[in-house]
Amino acid sequence: MLYITQLIYIKPGKEKVFHEFENHAIPLMEKYTGKLVQRLRPDDAAYVAGEEQKxxxxxxxxxxxxxxxxxxxxxxxxxxxxxxxxxSVKSILMFRGEKM
Structure with missing residues (x-):
């Protein structure tokens, strides 16, 4: 099983466009054995520290x-x-791994 974590950075004001893409893409994953394990939208209180933007x-x-x-x-x-x-997407930082 392959696991992927994506940190997704959106262009300012393009949230609705991004959601429209996700509304099409996420349901298609199941066709290819894909599963959405977690989809998180961190708010400012959840962001403790880091060199990159939230x-x-x-x-x-x-x-x-x-x-x-x-x-x-x-x-x-x-x-x-x-x-x-x-x-809509400015950049994505993607990590691939496996469950341990």
Whole structure:
């Protein structure tokens, strides 16, 4: 099982565009064995310290394999809405790992 943690940084004022992309992309994950383990939106009180700015959202997702993850990334429906992600996301810091 592959686990991915994403710290997602949104362009100012683009939250609604990002949510529109997520409304299409997240349900598609199941088709490729993907599961949304956690979707967090930390507020200022939750942010204790760090060199980087506070992320807009933190996602923890799982997939059976790297192959399934890549299939999800190439899904035709997801790609139709990718412009929304490109328009709204400033950057993503992504970590890959396994459950210990």
């Amino acid at each position: 992320p807009y959202e933190i996602h923890i997702v799982s997939f059976e394999s790297e192959e399934k993850l890549q299939e999800f990334f190439q899904d035709e429906t997801r790609l139709q809405f990718k412009h929304l992600k490109d328009d």
